[in-house]
Amino acid sequence: MVEKKVVIKNETGIHARPASMIVQLANKYGAEVTLGKDGNEVNAKSIMGIMSLGVSKSTEVTVKAEGEDAQDAVNALVELLESGFGE
Amino acid sequence: MGTAASPGIAIGKVLILEEENLDYQKKTIEDVEGEKARLHDALESSKEQLQVIKDKVEREMGNDKAEIFQAHLLVLADPELISAVENKIENEKINAEAALDATVEQFATLFANMDNDYMKERASDIRDVGSRILKNLLGIDSVNLAALDDEVVLIADDLTPSDTAQVNKDKVLGFATKIGGRTSHTAIMARSLELPAVVGVSEILDIVENGDQIIVDGVDGNIIINPSDDQLASYNNKAKEYEQRKARLAELKDLAGETKDGHRVELVANIGTPKDVKGALTNGAEGIGLFRSEFLYMDRDSFPTEEEQFEAYKEVAEKMEGPVVIRTLDIGGDKELSYLDLPEEMNPFLGYRAIRICLDRTDIFKTQLRAILRASAYGEVKIMYPMISALEQLRASNEILEEVKVELKSENIDFNENLEVGMMIEIPAAAMIADILAKETDFFSIGTNDLIQYTTATDRMNENISHLYQPFHPALLRLIKRVVEAAHAEGNWAGMCGEMAGDKRLAPYLLGVGLDEFSMSAVSIPEVKDQIRNMTLEEAKEIAQKALTFSTAEEVEAFLSNI
Structure with a gap:
């Protein structure tokens, strides 16, 4: 299991567009990937799961992955989350 | 029968867009x-x-x-x-x-x-x-507007923005809807798609069935279902005449908006996004008289950045050779942004909207002003404030504009320091103090849709009182004259950017009282130009004087319709 914490920087948090980007990226990996906030954990390949976390600006989220390409998946997702989704 | 919302004649098979019945039976299954x-x-x-x-x-x-x-x-x-x-x-x-x-x-x-x-x-x-x-x-074949096989005339209660976004112009011949008026979303979209449309036909859904043949007459606002051979022949003629007239008007494209005795006015277009520039140019617009910047803010989930706005304004400024009047954000009223939490109000049109929001949320306002100023380095950009009702708001807006200019200068960013700054006149209070406001502006543009609504206290969306929403009301004629004169007294120009500017029946009056700029849906420009090119300024002045002598909207309309 690989795990890393990230603080969300973009102004509007994880709304539909960032959530779409997360799902599309997570789907590229075979590993099971989750996103967690305040003890809630959701499937990072589920757009509704991600959005239901209600992540706003300055929130800390945890990216976890389990499986063969887990390390790559976590690296890629952390990079996307830290980039502020190009906003 | 209805309101002619977009000119032209469509003859074709009915396709009704309706809410499908999604009832199903809950069943126990084994497989x-x-x-x-x-x-x-x-x-x-x-x-x-x-x-x-x-x-x-x-x-x-x-x-x-x-x-x-x-x-x-x-x-x-x-x-x-x-x-x-x-x-x-x-x-x-x-x-x-x-x-x-x-x-x-x-x-x-x-x-x-x-x-x-x-x-x-x-x-x-x-x-x-x-x-x-x-x-x-359930195996319900929902209509996929983006992939229609046959040519159809769409009939609906109303068309939503996502419906119109999918419309394929090769297959959809025209629209008729149950609700809406000339300024409803469907009407505006129909004009921008250049498809014939009649709106506000209250009984339409009760009288048509899928597959019926229908004539939608967007010139006179008529609907004919399953026409007789005679009717069909006569409308085929009318359609042909309309096309010929359209072709003749198209020839006016490169001619000036000038009366027979050489008085020039500016004929410009209203647009919502840079994509609309194409239609403006095809119809011979000399510039943009109203760039509704709020469209850049709509249908998205966060505010457009300064860079995104700058790119949009710059694109329009570069594509148009003439002036581009950008109206600052006009939201509130009937226009909401999903990502801006506005309180629910009893009277949204009299509430927290447009400049009232911008003067409160100066962060949003400044971002926009920066983007507009930056674009002014690329064309003849002008700034226009909406919904100003008092001098203080004008002054406060100008102060913020000056602050933004100072910021840009300190960052060494180019902009036109002499760009013109004006305001909409859409509130009767502003019209009454136009002489005062003229001293601190470069121009006015009369927004008639709201000015009629506020002057006659008539909600333009309310069908029960739509007869009271009177563009020909003598009060409107007087207000318009007053505003134009107030602008001229200070050496400013006066324009109009509501639907009235695109009504060719009103053109002689507006010309006669001295309006300098007419801004309208691009498709209306040729008709208005034709009207203006076929009269002298003297004739227009006489018509304007005569129009001001009538006591009721009905009399004014009858007089101006029969010139």
């Missing part, structure tokens, strides 16, 4: 695998339909507008949703319809209960995707 297979087939069909819509919107309206459909596609493929439905089928032994409906409702409720307006609204996106899957499960 769990069979039910799951049905679910997956429906998901697959839904995916194909959405992909077609998304591709079309992306191609024609840009990535921004297509993002929402990308999100819908991901909801369709959401592993949590699918496994929840599958589990329900398996554990409760119920049919796919019932399992899907219950699951979608669970997810939607989860979002509806979140304490964030943006997330609350996502509940309707989830339900929207859910009904698409349900329709496919």
Whole structure:
């Protein structure tokens, strides 16, 4: 299991567009990937799961992955989350 | 029968767009695998339909507008949703319809209960995707506007922005809707698509059936269902005449808006996005008299950045050779932004909207002013404030503009230091103090849609009182004259950017009282130009004087319609 914490920087948090980007990226990996906030954990390949976390600006989220390409998946997702989704 | 919303004659087969009946029976099932297979087939069909819509919107309206459909596609493929439905089928032994409906409702409720307006609204996106899957499960052939096989005339209660976004102009000949007026969304879209349309035909859905032949006369506002041979022949003629007239008007494209005795006025277009510039140029617009910047803020989930706005304003400024008047953000009233939480109001049109919001949220206002100023280095850009009702608001807006100019200078960013700054006149109070406001502005543009609404105290969306919404009201004629004279007294110019400016019957009056600029839907320009080119300024002045002698809107309208 690989795990890393990230603080969300973009102004509007994880709304539909960032959530779409997360799902599309997570789907590229075979590993099971989750996103967690305040003890809630959701499937990072589920757009509704991600959005239901209600992540706003300055929130800390945890990216976890389990499986063969887990390390790559976590690296890629952390990079996307830290980039502020190009906003 | 209805309101002529967009000119032209459409003759074709009726296609009714209606809310489908999604009732289903909840059933106990035994064949769990069979039910799951049905679910997956429906998901697959839904995916194909959405992909077609998304591709079309992306191609024609840009990535921004297509993002929402990308999100819908991901909801369709959401592993949590699918496994929840599958589990329900398996554990409760119920049919796919019932399992899907219950699951979608669970997810939607989860979002509806979140304490964030943006997330609350996502509940309707989830339900929207859910009904698409349900329709496919029930085998309901929902109309896919983006991929119609035959030519049709669309009939509906009203068309939503997502309906009109999908319209394929090669297949859709025209529209007729039950609700709406000249300024409703459907009417504006029909004009920008250049499709004939009649709106506000209250009985339409009771009198047509799919497959009926229909004539939509967008010139006179008539609808004829299953016409006789005689009627058909006469309308085929009328359609031909209309096309010929249109061709003749097209020849006016490169001619000036000038009276027989050489008095020049500016004929310019109203636009919402840079995409509309094409239509403006085809119709011979000399510039843009109203760039409704709020369209850059709509149908998205966050504020457009300074850079995004700058690119849009710059694109328009570069494509147009003439002036480009950019109206600063006009939201509130009937225009909402999902990501800006505005309080619910009893009277939104009299409430927190337009400049009233901008002077409060100066962060939003400054970002926009920076973008407009930066674009002014690339063309003849002018700034126009909406909804000013008192001098203090004008002064406060100008102060913020000066602050932004100082910022840009200190950052060594180019802009036109002499750019003209003006305001809309759409509130009677502003019209009455136009002489005072003229001293601190460079121009006025009379926004007649709101000015009529506020002057006659008539909600323009309310069908019960639509007869009181009177563009020909003597009060309006007097206000317009007063505003134009006040502008001229200070050496300023005066324009008009409401629907009245595009009504050729009013052109002689407006010309006669000295209006300098007429800004309208691009398609109306040729007709108005034709009218102006066929009269002298002297004749127009006489008509204006005479028009001012009547006591009722009816008399004014009758007089001006028969010139």
